[in-house]
Amino acid sequence: MKRAIKQTFKPKTKDHAHCEFHTTNYKKNKNERMKILITGAKGFVGKNLIVELRNQGFEDLMEFDVDSDLRLLDVYAGQCEFVFHLAGVNRPENQADFMAGNFGFTSQLLDALKKYHSKAPVLITSSIQAAQNNPYGESKKAGEDLLFDYSKETGSRVYVYRLPNVFGKWCRPNYNSAVATFCNNIAHNLPIQVNDPNAVLNLVYVDDVINSFIAKLKVESSLAPSPHFEEVSPVHTKSLGEIVTLLNKFKDSRSTLQLPDMGNAFEKKLYSTYLSYLPESDFSYPLKMNVDQRGSFTEFLKTNERGQVSVNISKPHIIKGNHWHHTKNEKFLVVSGKGVIRFRKIDSEDIIEYFVSGERLEVVDIPVGYTHNIENLGETDMVTIMWVNEVFDKERPDTYFLEVTPNL
Structure with missing residues (x-):
């Protein structure tokens, strides 16, 4: 069998490795030393932020939430070097709590920072509702104005994010996120209510x-930018009907085996979000195994864009295949056992053999116009992962029987 020439790996020099080691650790130590205050630390965005900060080496995190001792806020304000102000109220028992939670607490935080003459940049999460004339929006707008005034007074950098609807893992369902509610209820076989499927969400x-x-x-800059609203990109604009249709497709994919379109950024993100709401007792699902005396064949994944993946198990000394295709092409990867894949161009008598083994993983392409088969040469089951460039269509199978070795 022809082998590709592999380039010899050239290890890094001692000096280069030494330099890289210290560069990496410098960045990590710099992150470790930074003291960061996060309000609303137990909320949806706060939880996601904290785990990623830790992933990136930030270790001195001051977490503050609604149940924290208020005296801690004063301690943290005197020490912090950056503030993520994520705390807020969006479902209070009475409307007056909007202003108390979204304006009042922000005022307390900024007063504490001013007490210590802190120059820590402050990032606050507001909402697109701040542009609306409702109690929630008015309280968010008041918090924004307070922060912009704080920047003018102190010269501190501030970042105000007017966020649209945020979706992803760990968002509380049946609260204030339609996506979280739909994901949770569909994953748990609970009913959902869509009043207007044409309603659009950003x-x-x-x-x-x-x-x-x-x-x-x-x-790195210490200069305060001119007041403006920060934006997160990309923004995905989808209707409730589109979202529900996708989520039901995700649920059905366990039986259809159809993967979402991972080339579509929104669909990829929504599928990840949906999976995070699966019941812990329902992570696995069975596949239909087509079993006969030769072994089994099981379809695993399908995509209209990129074909399908299947698992083929062959019993000892069994031959499978003996067919060819016009356009359909495949890749075989034996992951357990040993065998041989044989080819013959349909207008030739020459037989080509590729010996394969789970001890040396190697992909074999199955070109069009060659009849081919695969034989298990071992005494145990041989397992082959098979990819084909199109989902099987029984109306147009593009599969034609022809023995590779008629006298075998």
Whole structure:
């Protein structure tokens, strides 16, 4: 069998490795030393932010939430070097709590920072509702104005994010997120209610939000930018009907085996979000195994764009295949056992053999116009992962029987 020439790996020099080691650790130590205050730390965005900060080496995190001792806020304000102000009220028992939670607490936080003459940049999460004339929006607008005034007074950098609907893992269902509610209820076989399927949502994914937040944390400049609203991109504009249709497709994919379109950014993010709401007792699902005396054949994944993946198990000394295709092409990967894949161009008598084994993983392409088969040469089952470039269509199978070795 022909082998590709592999380039010899050239290890890094000692000096280069030494330099890289210290560069990596410098960045990590710099992150470790930074003291970061996060209000609303137990909320949806707060939880996602904290785990990613820790992933990136930030370890001195001051977490503050609604049940924290208020005296801690004063302690943290005197020490912090950056503030993520994520705390807010969006479902109070009475409307007066909107202003108390979204304006009043912001005022307390900024007063504490001014007490210590802090120059820590402050990032606040507001809402697109701040442009609306309702109690929630008015309270968010008041918090924004307070922060912009604080920047003018102190010269501190501030970042005000008017976020649209945020979706992703760990968002509380049946609260204030339609996406979280739909994901949770569909995953748990609970009913959903869609009053207007044509209603449109502007959505941002929580990972995109967190990436934007952390980028602000890493800004080196100490100069305060002119007041403006920060944006997270991309923004996905979808109707409720579109979202529900996709979520039902995700649920049905366990039986259809059809993967979502991972080339579509929104669909990819929504599928990840949906999976995070699966019941812990329902992570797995069975596949239909087509079993006969030769072994079994089981379809695993399908996509209209990129074909399908299947698992083929052959019993010892069994031959499968002996067919060819016009356009359909395949890739075989033996992951357990040993065998041989044989080819013959349909207008030739020459037989080509590729010996394969789970001890040396190697992909074999199955070109069109060659009849081919695969034989298990071992004494145990041989397992082959098979990819084909199109989903099987029984009306147009593009599969034609022809023995590779008629005298075998």
